[in-house]
Amino acid sequence: MSSPAPVSPARKAALAFIFVTVLLDILAFGIIIPVLPQLIKQMVGGDTGAAATWYGVIGMVFSAVQFFCNPVQGALSDRYGRRPVILLSNLGLGLDFVLMALVQTLPWLIVARVISGMTSASFSTANAYIADVTPPERRAAAFGLLGAAFGIGFVLGPALGGLLGEADLRLPFWVAAGLCLANFCYGYFVLPESHAPEKRTPQLDWRRANPLGALRLLQRYPQVYGLALVIFLSNLAHFVLNHTFVLYADYRYHWGPWEVGLTLGLVGICNAVVQAGLVRKVVPRLGERRTIFTGLVFGAIGFAWQGSATTGLISLLAIPCLALWGMAGPATQSLVTRQVDPSEQGRLQGAIAGLASIAGIVGPGLHTQIFAWGVASDAVWHLPGAAFLFSAVLLLVALGVAWRVTRPAAAPLRPEAAEP
Structure with missing residues (x-):
């Protein structure tokens, strides 16, 4: 059996960027985990029961929005390429964390979480990027790196968020925004396109760009x-x-x-x-x-x-x-x-x-x-x-x-x- 072809420097750089992208996005989400329930509790007048109820509702809304938006982002990346979808997602997510840092009422916080669900769907595009730049025999290891990024982000994020939240309840949201916007800048100058024009879908079919x-x-x-x-x-x-x-x-x-x-x-x-x-x-x-x-x-x-x-x-x-x-x-x-x-x-x-x-x-x-x-x-x-x-x-x-x-x-x- 012949050994797998070596990975080119360009592909290594692309994999490194996707790893950093996923890591920073997970860090951003992990940072707000310890403080989001407290922020909701503050908005409902300190009622713990009401805060728990609304926290569950917001979590379900977030997942529901992702359910509808993931296929749309996937279809957009098949038609226009992975790079613009990932970059716009990073930019939108960063601006949304700024919104969450500023909102003072529960309805606006729900709006912000809906936007988060829409923009955070870039994880599926990151997986497609990996499939583009990695030969089949190396894909399991590459997907494993993304899994490691998830693990590291969920370990470091909540710990950092708890530390920042002790100083100011809204500080973790500002830090999360900074991470996502830095990610956008990094990708804008570093990330190459992985999906060649000749492999893209000829047109965007909205009948397929939906969950069903x-x-x-x-x-x-x-x-x-x-x-x-x-x-x-x-x-x-x-x-x-x-x-x-x-x-x-x-x-x-x-x-x-x-x-x-x-x-x-x-x-x-x-x-x-x-x-x-x-x-x-x-x-x-x-x-x-x-x-x-x-x-x-x-x-x-x-x-x-x-x-x-x-x-x-x-x-x-x-x-x-x-x-x-x-x-x-x-x-x-x-x-x-x-x-x-x-x-x-x-x-x-x-x-x-x-x-x-x-x-x-x-x-x-x-x-x-x-x-x-x-x-x-x-x-x-x-x-x-x-x-x-x-x-x-x-x-x-x-x-x-x-x-x-x-x-x-x-x-x-x-x-x-x-x-x-």
């Missing part, structure tokens, strides 16, 4: 459709960490913010190590298919372990398994991009991001309700870890789907190859 049209694109590629379901189930399982772990750790282990913060930070660090370092070594050895299976098995074990752990110390031992689950995502993305024509990579990533947004709409309420059922005083079974066990089941279902759609006999022809 994007999902119809997935149906044209049966294997991609199945793998997109795997990504959806994985995202749905992941929301148990975002929205239930704090409640679960407080109820079962009596952990406060300090212990929870350290634990989630450790999860982020381990995940970054796996995706930045381990993925590029494992995928060439196991192949994408086996790497997906391995990652999903480790994830299911990690969630089952977490949901069954009776002490905080025992629960920490689940972190390596949850980190190794991170191998599945880059391998799945890499396998998906092999199946779709370069002219449709943007719409593909928009459709996948749209499914992740649906998980963002459904997941928080679903997991918190399962947790509430498990700890209710009149529950038939007292099961504090029910939400984590449910996530383990979701990953086992995803494993079954992945096994079925990636069988050699099930690998479909591309639509154009299947035509007579």
Whole structure:
């Protein structure tokens, strides 16, 4: 077997920019995590219950807007190129953080979060950019770098946001705006276009630049459709960490913010190590298919372990398994991009991001309700870890789907190859 072709300096520079772009965007979002609930509480007159309700509503609105806007950005990047979409997204996001730093009322804050949902959809375009500039055999490692950027951003962002918020509740929004605007300036002078004109779609078809049209694109590629379901189930399982772990750790282990913060930070660090370092070594050895299976098995074990752990110390031992689950995502993305024509990579990533947004709409309420059922005083079974066990089941279902759609006999022809 011949060794993969070396990566050109131009491609290395482009990958470095996309890594920095995603890292700065995630940092910007992570910075406001500790202070956004407090800002909402301030706007509703200090009512904690009302603040919690509105925080949940705003989160659902944000995900719903992303669901509609991700396919649009993907279609725009297929037609006009990745560079203008990424740059305009960075610029719009930076200006929106300025708006959030200035608003004084809840309706205007909701408007600002809607704009954030529209402009932050650039993550799908970043994935399409990776598919453009990276040969198939290196894509899993490249997507792993993006996963590492997510992990690093979510570790550093909330810590920095909490520190800045102690000085001024609105300071994190100004810093987030500065990061995004700096990202725009950096990209304006550094980022090359990755999508060649001859590979772009000849015209923008608005019938396809919508969530339903994007999902119809997935149906044209049966294997991609199945793998997109795997990504959806994985995202749905992941929301148990975002929205239930704090409640679960407080109820079962009596952990406060300090212990929870350290634990989630450790999860982020381990995940970054796996995706930045381990993925590029494992995928060439196991192949994408086996790497997906391995990652999903480790994830299911990690969630089952977490949901069954009776002490905080025992629960920490689940972190390596949850980190190794991170191998599945880059391998799945890499396998998906092999199946779709370069002219449709943007719409593909928009459709996948749209499914992740649906998980963002459904997941928080679903997991918190399962947790509430498990700890209710009149529950038939007292099961504090029910939400984590449910996530383990979701990953086992995803494993079954992945096994079925990636069988050699099930690998479909591309639509154009299947035509007579």
